[in-house]
Amino acid sequence: MEDKTREHMIDGSIWLRGLHMLLFTVAYNVVEAMMGLTAIFQFFCALITGRVNEPLLQFAKNGSIYIQEVMEFLTFNSEIRPFPLTPWPDEAHTGEEWLGEASDETLDEEIEKDMGSSSSELEVDSEDKGDK
Numbered sequence: 001m002e003d004k005t006r007e008h009m010i011d012g013s014i015w016l017r018g019l020h021m022l023l024f025t026v027a028y029n030v031v032e033a034m035m036g037l038t039a040i041f042q043f044f045c046a047l048i049t050g051r052v053n054e055p056l057l058q059f060a061k062n063g064s065i066y067i068q069e070v071m072e073f074l075t076f077n078s079e080i081r082p083f084p085l086t087p088w089p090d091e092a093h094t095g096e097e098w099l100g101e102a103s104d105e106t107l108d109e110e111i112e113k114d115m116g117s118s119s120s121e122l123e124v125d126s127e128d129k130g131d132k
Contacts, residue, residue: 020073020081021073024070024074024081024082025074027070027082027083028071031063031066031067031070034063035060035063035064038056038059038063039060041056042056042060046098049100050100051098051099051100052095052098052099054093054099057093057098057099058092058093060093061091061092061093061095062088062090062091065089065091066082066083066088066089069082069083069086069089070082
């Protein structure tokens, strides 16, 4: 039993993994702080303009995937070493409802619909006045 323990203690691959774990813990903390700042900035963008910053939305999506990759590696759930030893995650964001691009067309349609109903209400009102 002691021989196996000694073999594990002098195995270079586990020590290399330990070094990677230490470095990825630092990377995790940096990305976590950046994600917190991104969340605060996106909140104020949404509060002031009604929409979020699309490049930051993309960064936040990929940052959250990176954090998941790091945590899986740190907890021995994956042997894949995250960025910079593999490519940075590159997935599409899912926050379209906060971008406001499609809502411009929807807003125009709603205005036209409201104007159509307003003009029909005016016609009804004028007909009611004509009856009196």
